[in-house]
Amino acid sequence: MTLRVGKVEPRRRLLALVKAEAFAPYVQRRGEKYRLNVGDEAWFWQNVNCQAACPVYTDVPRYIALIADGDFDAAYAVNRQANVFPNILSRVCHRPCEDACRRGLLDEPMAICNLKRFAADCKSHITNRMSPVKRRIPDQRVAVVGSGPAGLAAALDLAGWGYGVTLYEALDKPGGMLAVGIPSYRLPRRFVEQAVEEVRALGVEVRLGVRVGEEVSFSELMADYDAVLLAAGAHAPLRLNVPGEDAKGVVHGLPFMYEVNAGGAGEGRCTLPQIEGQRVLVVGGGHTAIDCARSSVRLGAQAVEMVCLETKETMPADPYEIAEAETEGIVIYPTRAVGRVVTKAGRVTGVECLNVNSFEFTPDGKLNLETEPGSEHVLEAEVVIVAIGQRPALGPLSEHEGLEKTGRGTVAVDSETLATGQPGLFAAGDCVTGPLNVVDAVAAGRRAAVAMDRYLHGDIGSTRPVLSAAEGLTTGGKKESLLAPLPPADLSLDTLDRRLTGDDGEEIPRHPMPTLPFEERLDLHREVELGYTEEQARREAQRCYQCGFNVFIEAERCTLCNKCVEVCPQKCLEIIAFDRVENGDELAGMERAREWLDGGAVFIYEALCTRCDKCVEVCPPKCMRMEHIQMSREPC
Template sequence: MATSTEFIDIKRAKPLEVDPAERVKDWNEYQKPFSEKKIKQQASRCMDCGTPFCQIGLNINSSTSGCPLYNLIPEWNALVQQGKWYEAYLRLAKTNNFPEFTARACPAPCEGSCTAGIPSDPVTIKSIEKAIIDRAFSEGWVKPRIPRKKTGLKIAIIGSGPAGLTAADDLNQLGHSVTVFEREDRFGGLLMYGIPNMKIDKSHVQRRIDLLKEEGIEFRANVNVGVDLSLEELQASFDSVLLCIGAEKPRELTIEGRQLKGIYPAMEYLTASTKHYLQSSSEPDITAKDKRVIVIGGGDTGADCVATALRQGCKSVIQFGKHGKLPLRRQKDNPWPENPHVFSLDYAYEEAVHLFGEDPRQYYIQTQSFIGNENGEVKGLNTTYFNQDDQETRYWEADLVLIAIGFEGVKDEYFQTINRSNNRISTTTNSYQTNLEGVYVAGDARRGQSLIVWAIQEGKKAALEIDHFLKAKKITSEQC
């Protein structure tokens, strides 16, 4: 801080964005960078707290507060304010393997627990992080780090999402030989196919994959472990195996008419849309073009479906949520440093307001049944209201319905020899070890559907545990 009152004297600036009227015409990232002067001003708002709650990384009342990566946020804020960009990058990279991902895809619980948010508005931590890492790449500071020594030990990682990539990065830097197996044709997991391009341009994902390859990590695409290659075969060929397979089993609506054509899990729709964008094929497998779209589920994935449908040229789009409209300010039952549950107009909703004149969200909606036509295609659905005693029924027309109500956990068909509980892969207490020796798990497959920062944290901790296991195994074998 230059003085002691910037967090009050300088107002929080909203990240710059492309105008909704323009950005719905393409799939480019909608956020724009601040000027250097502006980002320095925003960084100076950091209070350099004695106890920086922005980096506590805790779950409070089932919601994340602070950064689970324990990013050194006040330190790199101060360095940015001083114009020491390279030093700021070094501090950021010390705790975060992939800041270019988190600065785009993380909902920033660090800002929700920022102390400046008590008397004023929180620091724009996410925008500052993005400015640091984008500058680091543009200046050429992010270079391949080739491990000097190799241990001769081999690790197989199944899944190339944020948990798998993080573990691969850390284990490679520790000198182990790492091979990442991915069943899709491109690497990155949900970073590549689950999050739309307008939130995270896929060139950023591919750039990091290319960097990891230069550092010595082997990537194998189009390999569905459990089908093309068995877990037992991997165990025989590698010293350890890490499962980072995600929690891909979608939560279903088991109601009348679910079998109708035109009803899809949200992630299936988003994946098809991104594949179409990357492959430039003539028509996506699932499209919202000229259709009346209803998205069931009020979270971020649902918002991404809304934004995607708008870009595909939908006739209309409505999003159902089971909860009520959030308040404009924190309520007494949602105190700081909890993540604030307050109303906001996300990028997708701004775009819908611009195109259709109103926020697409409908509240307290419960879907009762789907209605089809003579061809077995969905043509509408019936709903009731959660907050009404009379349970009034309403009919909504729809040509495309997207179910975005979350995930149940790991898909049932995977790795039957590994124990699981509550649709997650089980581990021993405070560990990443499964019931099979040398086989570990990290990310959503272990903890359930969560944030990218938790996935990265899991990848880092699993990598350390595997390293300890391999070192102990090597010592034992040498003694024998």
């Protein structure tokens, strides 16, 4: 079976300009011209689509290969080096790596996130892999405001590099949105607690129930610490601003989830509307909306429905979460806008909706909406949960001199350095970008840690982009790591031999994540996803194409015999005449090649190659080889 070519942009890499001493019969002399790339570091980086798509640049092929080999500790170490909280991200990441995975061009993408979870669940105890912290500059202290994913990631790095770190959290429990916004049936609380304990183990002081700007002034922080990071998240729910929104029975998504996660909703202490036995309608199509709907099912709602502006295919929520919601009986009405909340005697009885023709958000977050005239219709509901997004709740912080806000109400920072207008004050995460995803917040926290380290080392005027948490963070010329040394970076060709490969690219189905049956899901605290067994994980890992491997040719030994072209199951190798190379004048060696009696340019459609190694095996002069290239970019 061949890959679905229409899904990818052709990426053609020149393998060799080959000289022929006589007429070369297999050179394709007619046809369109092609631009060929010689393959530099940026080119090979883009070959590993999953790693390039990951906000923290996790070396996905490497940890998958380690799982296939049965080295689960090393697989976990590769993960933790980049995304720092694998137990959390393997459960709540939105999986951009899987959207980019080239395996999906054949059948289904690799189950990258499920494999990450397997490594995290099966690792040895992490304390066995931690290195002692050597404080570099004992008198330098930093404050981090907010203990969500961005704040925790920044605190972990900064403490690991030797700074004294104090973490300020306004809530009475650490973890931010991880603790109060995501239900425990998706993210068991023990993993959030473990992440906080890892931070505390590095000497970070966590101060709970302290609202910066009220109990502690921002000016005090700036005076007491050498640098401050604002990572306060986005905890203020957005309103529909339609008639009836303040009626009894209407609640907003984040307050609802706070109550659910605090235990009140399930124990009769909830100050929000009663859910059990009621018809619930959730407005919104994102992660919080799905969480509200699925939580309502577990709280005993009679029926749960959702309406959203988007089509089902473009809803912001993870497609997997959408499918799970429907499995649990939740009905989704896409392309619907809310015109008003219908009430009777001050209590909600339904929502008037209109069909959506089109919509878009302006850069400052305003909605431009076009609805179908005359499409008004009412969906009955006794409880309406509005979960259409959130914004930062900066409160008194927004009045601090040097802290500017954007038109969307987020904190304004330099996009490269994450610095605010006040020296020593940085900001990262949802309070800067608006609500994104957990892995984006972790990446932002790690970038902020780098920016603060640069500042504290006197690199005040730097405008260099912050790309890497390891960049410039050295002690005595050696990079510090929270983990013991990892296995050698290069992977051997044995890695390809261990893959599950069928004849001519036969489909090998992705292994689904085992889950609880529906009748066992009606518990807010019981995790729905069960995780892979070792056999399932290793078999899934063997589906990986290992895109870090690349084909190379020694031009001097190539005879243009065409065997590699003929044997390639994906038809991704070609030999063309030199005059069909559109950018030939830009390629080294082409001017000399044009003087040869005959010859051809051998190239590969990079995105289509499945690393099956058949071209290497069949090559008569043994001029082809498959070689692993380890990407040098560090976790960001």
